[in-house]
Amino acid sequence: MTYEDSGQAPLIYLDLEQDVALLTAALIDISSVSGNESALADAIEAALRTLDHLHVTRNGNAIVAATRQGRAERIILAGHLDTVPLPSTPGSRGTVPSSWDSDVLYGRGATDMKGGVAVQLAIAATVPAPSKDITFVFYDNEEVAAEKSGLGRLVRENRELLEADFGILLEPTNGTVEGGCNGTIRFQAHTRGLAAHSARAWMGENAIHAAAPILARLAAYQPATVSVDGLDYRESMNAVKIHGGTAGNVIPDACMVEINYRFAPDKTPAQAEAVVRELLAGFDLECTDSSAGARPGLDAPAPASFVAAVGREPLPKYGWTDVARLSEMGIPAVNFGPGDALLAHSDNEHVAAQDVRDCLAALVRWLS
Structure with a gap:
């Protein structure tokens, strides 16, 4: 990685032909917390524009680079450039710049998802x-609110660049194909009471106490495991936040419980909403956010051949990922990338160098 002297911020040059684990380290060393991906996007665009076989388009801090060889199939290889904020805990290794411990690479984004x-x-x-013809998609703002997503922006503004027969999102999966993804929907459940001095509590109505049945129903709820196209998706429904009260001597007159339901891809967001409303019937519910899941679609020719090339039994993706955006466009898509997703966003985020090399080798075998 070298720098060019200029009147503004230095342009970072990336050696794309070095060992892929060293390339991962070089990417980690360019901090790219959501909303601040421009330096990394600049470096990637500059490197891609030196490759004559690619047609490169940039939209904000999202970059699309495509081969145009007239192959019978076109696939998308997609990954996001941003990371969550750097850890604040002293001594954390999942930060920037990267560091090595033997053959293990530490740093923010090592698994999510600069290895991919x-x-x-x-x-x-x-x-x-x-x-196969390939469309490489690098995009910004995946780790923040959905309306900021660089991939969503590309779908709205450059949809023609994303036409494909199959998509692979290089999110961390430990080198195993993970098909589709669960959907997600969020609600706020509101309870209301009557404020009073806590020394005369009988004069008021406690809105936090009124929320107790909501928590009880959620605690008693037994989430389903749903088989979709041969993969078993585990659902979950949980209270994730609770707000209420104004002072230590006031009976609260309002309380809000935020609820997140992760639902299997056999359901639409409307069907998922009906499940929550049935469970919490009688309470004031406000749906604040929802994203559909994605069926695995592994029976289509391209994903079936890719699963065979990887040589491992595919698994379901329990979290929501951008395969759902591709699925919504009619493009079957899977998650496949290096690293353990359980390490994503952690203070010791890391990836084994060999895992990145093995992921590259599997894709090269399939593409060659």
């Missing part, structure tokens, strides 16, 4: 004539 982005870039540079 490094694999994309390595393929772009070293597989100039793949057996």
Whole structure:
């Protein structure tokens, strides 16, 4: 990684043909917390524009680079550039710059998901004539509110660039294909009471106490495991936040419980909403956010051949990922990338160098 002297911020050059684990470290060293991806986007765009076999388009801090060789199939390899904020705990290793411990790479984004982005870039540079046309998608603002998503912006403004037969999102999956994803929906449940001095509590009505049945129903709820196209998706419904009260000597007159339901991809958001409203019937519920899941779609020719090439039994994706955006466009998509998703966002975020190399090798085999 070298720098060019200029009147503004230095342009960072990335060597896309170096060992993919070292490339991962170089990407980690360019801090790219959500909303501040421009330096990394600049470096990636500059590197991709040196590759004559790619047609490169930039939209904000999102970049699309595509081969145009007239192959029978086109696939998308997609990954987000942003990370969550750096850890604040002293001594944390999941930060910037990166560091090594033997063959393990530590740093913010090591698993989520600069290892996957490094694999994309390595393929772009070293597989100039793949057996399928490839559209590489690098996008911003995945880790924040959905309306800021760079992939969502590309879908709205450059949808023609995203036409494909199959998509692979290089989120961390420990090198195993994870099909589809659960959907997610959020609610606020409101209870209301009557404020009073806590020394004369009988003069008021406690809104926090009124929320107790909501918590009781959620605690007693037995989430389902739903089989969808051969994969078993585990659901969950939980209270994730609670707000109420104004002072230590006042009976609260309002309380809000925030609820998150992760639902299997056999349901639409409307059907998921009906499940929550049935469970919490009688309470004032406000739906604040929802995103559909994605069915695995592994029976289509392209994903079936990819699963066979990876050689591992596919698993379901329990969390929501951007495969849902591709699925909504009619593009079957899976998650496949290096690293353990359980380490994402952690203070010791790390990835084994060999895991990144193995992920690259599996994709190269399939594409060659």
